């Protein structure tokens with residue numbers, strides 16, 4: 050997947066592109082208003098330098114933020130019609146001001162749209178009402194800027210499309226766990242979805258070989274001596290790390306990755322009012338440390354995902370300098386240790402995946418320990 054080439058294809062078809070971050074934007078709402086939302090997460094491997102971003106972001110900022118700033122300030126600069134963002138970590142909170150300032154240029158009118166997601170429990174007085182107003186304001190701002198109208202019917206149809214994508218993704222991951230589909234193929238098509246229209250993403254998942262012929266990439270689980278592991282992190286591991294996991298005799302059978310399972314695990318049924326829909330969407334969202342109010346549900350969701358899989362250990366691929374992940378890891382590891390679940394933690398830096406020797410040995414040692 051070439052993100053720039055893909056965005057150009059949308060533009061050639063006369064589509065309006067809205068770039069979004071962080072990971073859980075109201076995609077169906079944007080889609081229902083005739084826009085093509087793309088999610089700027091997972092640009093690692095596509096952005097090789099960060100020269101345009103570097104003057105604005107220190108070297109101890111995560112690769113996600115550095116890559117998305119670089120992408121918007123260089124390759125995607127002339128292709129993007131709007132930018133949507135909501136509040137997450139401190140790194141991203143500073144981004145709107147930097148981007149708005151840097152992207153201002155004569156003759157260009159890139160729309161900036163912001164939504165504030167309260168990080169308190171929705172039962173707190175006023176939080177639900179406040180958030181529903183944020184969605185109303187977003188609809189109003191999008192309508193004004195792009196000259197588009199909101200339609201409850203189109204919104205519900207868009208939600209149904211995203212639900213179709215979700216069901217296919219869950220089905221595909223089940224096939225990975227059953228050894229019918231390679232995790233690398235699944236991960237590639239899911240990451241590509243960030244730059245595809247939802248219609249094209251549905252087709253791309255459905256075109257995976259596992260859906261056509263039931264081609265088995267491994268021996269059936271009963272004859273397979275590889276050991277199942279669950280992976281977690283903000284991003285999936287780079288291809289070289291997936292290869293290291295597999296060559297150590299491990300098999301990824303479940304994930305708790307923010308740009309994979311956490312993104313699509315829960316999608317409420319369509320309803321005509323987008324304020325009500327997104328209140329439920331964010332309230333019931335699969336827990337993620339970037340959604341602070343889901344913290345109380347995080348451990349039980351993680352343990353239940355693990356228990357429902359055939360995994361025997363967990364590998365964290367931590368995005369270096371991600372404040373949320375690194376606050377969460379110690380507690381999560383303690384809770385897993387109490388249950389006797391072995392854990393390996395690997396830091397993935399901005400050039401992660403290129404220097405593999407140390408990681409190879411740690412993954413091999415972890416596999417050896419699980420085998421015993």
Ligand code: SF4
Nearest residue numbers: 111113138283371372
């Ligand atoms: S990886 Fe972590 S620190 Fe970086 S943008 Fe995402 S949540 Fe923020």
